[in-house]
Amino acid sequence: MNKIKYVSVFILVGLTVWYLFIKPNDYVITFKSNTSPGTLFKGVEDWNLANQKSDSFNFTVINKKHFEFYTEHIEIDSLLLQVKWNFKGINDSVSMVKVGLLEREHSLYNRITAPFFNTKFKEKSIQLIQDFKNGLDFQLKNKFKVKIVGIDTLPELQYAYIKIDSVPLKLKAKKMLENNTNLLTFLTKHNLKEGNFPFLLVEAWNLEEDIISFRYCFPILKKDSLPFNEIIKYDKIKPKPALKAIYNGNYRTSDRSWFGLYQYSKKHQIKIAEPIEFFYNNPFNGGDELKWVSETYMSILE
Structure with a gap:
């Protein structure tokens, strides 16, 4: 019993250390979309430019690989966010989007509070990705279709x-x-x-x-x-x-x-x-x- 207890404590401590200090993102949002990874990748690029043009936020590209991932810094409402988009095709018509968000200056605070409270970082992160998804859904319904x-x-x-x-x-x-x-x-x-x-x-x-x-x-x-x-x-x-x-x-x-x-x-x-x-x-x-x-x-x- 003691051995099981020690192993459980070791695993718990390890997970806690990983979550607070090693995990690459403070918060992760995922959703599915009825389109290809390439369309999603292009959608992020177009969305960035539209928001920068309207002064909604500024962005800087860190690195990217076409149709696979897109990493950027977004400056919005006094927050500097690192946003990493990952795109993966599930089948011929559906893709998974995984978005990791990180605020380096308050990373530890964000990780502690994210599961329990709606902080400015968490609310702005959700709002940001929801804005993208709403625009994407509108485009897919009203602007173009691919079969x-x-x-x-x-x-x-x-x-x-x-x-x-x-x-x-x-x-x-x-x-x-x-x-x-x-x-x-x-x-x-x-x-x-x-x-x-x-x-x-x-x-x-x-x-x-x-x-x-x-x-x-x-x-x-x-x-x-x-x-x-x-x-x-x-x-x-x-x-x-x-x-x-x-x-x-x-x-x-x-x-x-x-x-x-x-x-x-x-x-x-x-x-x-x-x-x-x-x-x-x-x-x-x-x-x-x-x-x-x-x-x-x-x-x-x-």
Whole structure:
């Protein structure tokens, strides 16, 4: 009995020391979300910028790994918080978010009081993460939707394109619009255009730097001879197995479908190529953005 007592006391003391002095966070908040880790990661970045712009808080990035974790300092209401976000996919459509919060100057006090009292640190931490979750839930319900189809076949077609190198991912829609007139004018002049739907073919995606190089493309009629242009080039897509996702929403954030396929491939251990995305609505026509449709394919590599 004495041995059991001593072991129990030893374990209790050890847990107490770990909780008060070793545990990396003063307080931890977890929740689930019906989206991919990539969308959550991007959501934190967008949320930070929006709050800093509105003077709600200031933030400084400490370190990050795309789609996995994001660690930052947030200055809010005289508190300096270290906030570490961890994102983990549970299945093809649900992710777990774990947020660790730490206030170094009052860490011991926060750890002692957190289980029993609603201190300023605890209340502000809960409010902060709830604010993020409320905004995320609103976006997922009202601004965009992603549906993972699974394995499909990339369609065969011939196309003309303009190559766009090394641009931030958030500017992809802007760069497409900037090149739209030149490409369409050329294709119309030479009676080459087939269909009304452009697409984007990513040649390189630097995940850590958030930069892409891509081709902005339009399908063209199959002809033996094609007119020369210094900027506009031609190529073909051959049919092949690919992962497919359907996106509804503004095309500025259609890369959320890329993130969904990235998570799907990781979950199912499928090697994939860079995304190809087809756009089926004209943004200039406006309308309900949730009715805008794009389809994203990522070819399956052997």
